[in-house]
Amino acid sequence: MRERDRELRRRRHRREKIRKLLARIQAARTREEKERLVQKAIRIAPWRYAEFQKYLA
Numbered sequence: 406m407r408e409r410d411r412e413l414r415r416r417r418h419r420r421e422k423i424r425k426l427l428a429r430i431q432a433a434r435t436r437e438e439k440e441r442l443v444q445k446a447i448r449i450a451p452w453r454y455a456e457f458q459k460y461l462a
Contacts, residue, residue, distance in 0.1 A: 419449060419450060422449055423446060423449060423450055423453075426442055426445060426446045426449070427446070427460075429442050430442045430443060430446070430460045431460070436461075439460060439461060440461065443457045443458070443460055443461055
């Protein structure tokens with residue numbers, strides 16, 4: 406069960422980090438700041454690339 410618990414903790418933590426990053430992206434004022442935060446989000450969850458790119462448009 407320990408391996409499963411570690412996996413779940415990792416997923417929950419990642420979800421929380423992404424939620425906070427998306428809030429920071431929406432609050433960002435400059436394009437450079439948004440690009441930097443989007444790249445960070447893509448590093449954390451690359452399978453959500455298309456979703457993160459929408460924040461730059």
